[in-house]
Amino acid sequence: MRYSALSIFKQALAGNLGWKPVWREPEPKPHYDVIIVGGGGHGLATAYYLAREFGIRNVAVVEKGYLGSGNVGRNTTIVRSNYMLPGNEPFYEFSLKLWEGLERELNYNVMLSQRGIISLYHNDSQRDHYTRRGNAMMMEGVAAEQLDRETLKRMLPFLNFDHARFPIVGGLLQRRAGTARHDAVAWGFARGADRLGVDLIQNCEVTGIRRENGLVTGVETTKGFIGCNRLALAAAGNTSRVGTMAGLKLPLESHVLQAFVTEGLKPCIDHVITYGAGHFYISQSDKGGLVFGAEIDGYSSYAQRGNLATAEHVMEEGVTMIPGLSRVRVLRSWGGVMDMSMDGSPIIDRTSIENLYLNCGWCYGGFKATPASGFCFAHLIARGESHHVARALRLDRFERGFPIDEAGAGTQPNLH
């Protein structure tokens, strides 16, 4: 069914009884051209673009839980392309351009809201750094604006401008950045892929990867063996575990990242705002809740829950930036398992096994990358070569000495 204002009107007259499930629940076929492991945002986007752009429709997505049960439903929904390094910025800008057309493309409301992201800075050297980042963005054709303190005071009067240690000096604004409805992105891609003939197989955990003569022949799953010509991994925080089944050892460590949402408030925060004195980001959802988060907890974890000391630290950062937050009540918090790479940047690449492809290392920035990640991964699987905006996102960049270290923190997974 194609969604439109007319379809909503017709369904309303018919008592809303005619809505159908938006995807099938097929049993796995014995063999597919491509199997994608992981039914999250990236896996579903990959399946969609494989079918839509590259004409490969005999595709299955196998997911151990339900579709979108991982990080695509456990993030702070920020979409932006304000990166600095040449290996990253064109990729994320490509992603933002796909976001801008995504609702028409998928015929699905992903509620993209380009409300702008403001990254605050607090001293002269940080201003210089943000100026450099803004210039780097403009060199890639991405608009960036620097806001001075007076402009910010008019725009965001609730910030703590005169904090004794971290006064707010200015900010870097990307107007086209914003937020999207995270679950809807997974559902939209799932519906789109399903309509193009992709089998979405839920509650089907991969337990082994079968190989013959050095090539992958299929996957053992809880629903039996499924054969494939090409296997693509998009398993996020569990990539190392699935990779081990094929003998891969990867530059990844799994960490937990927490996010929080408050009770619903009247509209008060119109942008996405990030704090430069710590690592804190906040926006207001369409329901009115303030959605915010900070850094990873900092220790290896496969548990989708964080610890309270980190939660306390996040609240402290928030209240330092916006003192009024101290009177807001937090409703919920949740944790997601992040596949932290060694330089904080992702990997979309081939592996040492010819027909095994890898999409991982999204750290805690994977949501904004969902469309481009799917597009570029599908390009790699279909054409056998990297899409031009994803050429730097190679698996071997660490041993070759070309890390993409946006934070300049060194090759240490818990520092990004």
Place this chain on the structure above:
Amino acid sequence: MASLITCPHCGTRPKEEFSIRGDATPVRPAPMAPDEAWNDYAHVRANPRGRIREHWQHVSGCRRWLVVERDNFTHEVFAVTDATESRGGAR
């Protein structure tokens, strides 16, 4: 994550007194070891789910480097030893 860690020198202390460096399994290669060995040491991680060994430093206590053996899924802590006494730990 467990809230309390039993330091072999200071006794049972809150987790916030410690800083966590990361995986204690990779062993530093010899200075002139081949690039592959250094790449493995610096970048490649087994990253298993379950029992792991990690380097922790008791920064707000004895400042000793420790090896904490724990489960990264259930958060159970099995053992905490001084890194110099731990096989395969800091060398």
